[in-house]
Amino acid sequence: MTSIDISVRGLSKHFGPVQAVRELSFDVPAGQVTGFLGPNGAGKTTTLRMMLGLIRPTAGQALICGRPYAELPDPRRTVGAVLEATGFHPGRRGRDHLRIAAHSAGLPTARVEEVLDEVGLSEAAGRTVGGYSLGMRQRLGLAAALLGDPQVLVLDEPANGLDPAGMAWLRELLRGRAASGRTVIVSSHVLSEVAQTADHVVILAGGRLTFDGPVDRLREHAGSLEDAFLRLTTDRHDPTAATR
Numbered sequence: 001m002t003s004i005d006i007s008v009r010g011l012s013k014h015f016g017p018v019q020a021v022r023e024l025s026f027d028v029p030a031g032q033v034t035g036f037l038g039p040n041g042a043g044k045t046t047t048l049r050m051m052l053g054l055i056r057p058t059a060g061q062a063l064i065c066g067r068p069y070a071e072l073p074d075p076r077r078t079v080g081a082v083l084e085a086t087g088f089h090p091g092r093r094g095r096d097h098l099r100i101a102a103h104s105a106g107l108p109t110a111r112v113e114e115v116l117d118e119v120g121l122s123e124a125a126g127r128t129v130g131g132y133s134l135g136m137r138q139r140l141g142l143a144a145a146l147l148g149d150p151q152v153l154v155l156d157e158p159a160n161g162l163d164p165a166g167m168a169w170l171r172e173l174l175r176g177r178a179a180s181g182r183t184v185i186v187s188s189h190v191l192s193e194v195a196q197t198a199d200h201v202v203i204l205a206g207g208r209l210t211f212d213g214p215v216d217r218l219r220e221h222a223g224s225l226e227d228a229f230l231r232l233t234t235d236r237h238d239p240t241a242a243t244r
């Protein structure tokens with residue numbers, strides 16, 4: 001039986017009158033890449049932030065390895081997350097950013113060179129982050145998330161700023177982690193970006209779940225993946241759309 005590393009149950013979030021996430025329930029299995037998809041404003045980032053305990057749900061809960069994020073005994077080794085490739089000190093070298101992150105998380109600084117190599121930033125590690133491209137900042141964020149070699153990786157739009165070679169590299173890295181039994185959830189508003197990487201897809205529209213199942217089942221919804229995605233994100237009231 002597949003083990004479940006993240007379970008979301010009845011999760012809702014209102015920001016005043018805005019219903020960002022509505023009664024969302026789904027599981028993220030271990031050993032797979034789960035694509036978390038939906039158009040702009042669908043509620044993806046809000047859901048990921050609730051998973052990571054950064055915002056409080058209006059209702060429901062998200063559990064990681066059976067517990068709310070705040071109750072994980074060793075969160076840095078359990079979950080690595082990249083929500084946005086910002087917040088880096090521009091005058092700090094890439095390597096120093098990771099050393100500080102490792103130190104403050106109680107992780108061995110020896111991991112820094114390993115993750116730099118893993119994300120292809122070893123050569124640029126001595127340069128200050130202010131001179132990094134968006135793609136390089138994405139790689140640095142990912143390196144920080146990998147420091148604790150976590151079981152679960154949560155990535156919000158990690159392909160932003162990556163060139164085609166960078167996308168191919170990211171795909172391989174995520175597939176490799178899933179193949180070693182770890183869990184990856186990766187959000188995107190572009191289906192084609194994750195279709196080749198994901199085994200499992202969760203789609204949101206207007207804060208609601210419209211699809212939850214294997215990528216192959218998504219293909220059965222329409223002639224092409226793009227048609228399926230459009231159908232599932234523009235016709236929110238189709239009662240047959242949400243599948244398990």
Ligand SMILES: Nc1ncnc2c1ncn2[C@@H]1O[C@H](COP(=O)(O)OP(=O)(O)OP(=O)(O)O)[C@@H](O)[C@H]1O
Pocket residue numbers: 015018019020038039040041042043044045046047188189
């Ligand atoms: N702090 C906030 N205050 C008020 N409204 C918010 C807040 N955060 C998100 N929202 C609203 O919640 C809805 C969902 O936003 P969210 O960022 O979760 O969507 P998303 O699917 O991640 O979109 P994108 O692909 O554009 O990043 C949007 O209508 C957004 O404007």
